[in-house]
Amino acid sequence: MANFRFIAPPLPHYIVGGEDTYEIGQVHPNRSSISVFDMVIVTKGALFFQEEDRQWSVKPGEALILHPDRRHFAYHPCTATTHFYWIHFQSTGEWTEVSEIVPDMNKRTKQLYQRIEEFPIHLPRFCSFTSPASAYEKLKTLLQLEGNPSTDSKWRQQAVFQSLLFDMNEKQKQQASPIERLAEAVETYLRQNYRNRVCYDDFRNRLHFHPTYITRCMKQIYGCTPLEYLTRYRVEQSKLLLVNTDMSIYTIAQEVGFSTSTYYIRCFVKIETVTPKHYRQRFRNIKAAASKEVVHPE
Structure with a gap:
């Protein structure tokens, strides 16, 4: 079960998001090494992604996180009208892709004394939300805040994004062995x-x-x-x-x-x-x- 493992702090941070609708026959753009994580959440229809030798069919209520340093493209066109949200996010901290949840045992010792305790966050590469409606509401809130440049809105945007990641982390725990x-x-x-x-x-x-x-x-x-x-x-x-x-x-x-x-x-x-x-x-x-x-x- 592939997932991304982030060492926090810092927490992964929201950059920008949006939504789109593809009609039958349309495909997601072919992209390579975009340098940010690309999360796609489908609400209607299906998207068909390939990254290297792995393929995913993302259906309503499901989310996929694409690797920032790899090429991804559609291996099949949409077979129905498809609506989805997309989010670009990144982390300035340490992260890696792992095949299982591995809690952090080794403290980083860049400083002799580090007051802030670091901890791992595991996000599934692919998952279905326990409550899709709740996830969709958070995504709508993120986009509503997008047009407001105020500091409060930016802060709230990050808080909503963290709540979405927390839901995905909880889903990862449910899927753990x-x-x-x-x-x-x-x-x-x-x-x-x-x-x-x-x-x-x-x-x-x-x-x-x-x-x-x-x-x-x-x-x-x-x-x-x-x-x-x-x-x-x-x-x-x-x-x-x-x-x-x-x-x-x-x-x-x-x-x-x-x-x-x-x-x-x-x-x-x-x-x-x-x-x-x-x-x-x-x-x-x-x-x-x-x-x-x-x-x-x-």
């Missing part, structure tokens, strides 16, 4: 309970699956066991406390769920290659150096 859904449930449980003692019996009692099966699902989707995920998440949370508080290493270890500070330090070094103390000091040195910089007016 049982393995993906179970792995996501384990992830949610771990993030909610990382401060507490967690063991495999908790998974059995909470999720009603054998721990061996749960571990196999986590390895397939996340590439690690539940407890390996938990350790990494605890370390990520501890980094926030290291750079944002004056808590002792011992207190931080307890705060994020480690049994002892010694074990916490060992896990931290394994993941970050430095001790928590050195990580904290490195951040403070950078912060102190930045505060000494003086900007001289010209």
Whole structure:
């Protein structure tokens, strides 16, 4: 099941949209590398798209997102009067095309300390809306706002667009495999309970699956066991406390769920290659150096 995976922030942003009607025999233009995502939502009739060796027949209530860097064209003319909406959108952040929902395990470390937590958004390349009427209303609102250049309208336009993407993301989750859904449930449980003692019996009692099966699902989707995920998440949370508080290493270890500070330090070094103390000091040195910089007016 192909989908686009965006790392947010930043969120994908709306650029421009419109609507069109094709009569019998008309075809969608042949386009190549338009540098933006092209989303098409059909309300009546059908459109027939091909992108490289893949073909889609998009019918009422269905949406297709075309790759921004590939050629797409109609492999068949319209066989009935066809009405559709189109949206061009883009993201200035990281994105890729993947074959399954893979939650984000690896934090990007371009900065020593990143205050905003990044998260993945999965949008299906092709899907049907659970409530087409609701989707059509949002599309109409987007186009109504198109003619208003005010800041408020532009802001509202992005909000409506995000709501449309959220609906598509929810549809993607409904289409996820049982393995993906179970792995996501384990992830949610771990993030909610990382401060507490967690063991495999908790998974059995909470999720009603054998721990061996749960571990196999986590390895397939996340590439690690539940407890390996938990350790990494605890370390990520501890980094926030290291750079944002004056808590002792011992207190931080307890705060994020480690049994002892010694074990916490060992896990931290394994993941970050430095001790928590050195990580904290490195951040403070950078912060102190930045505060000494003086900007001289010209």
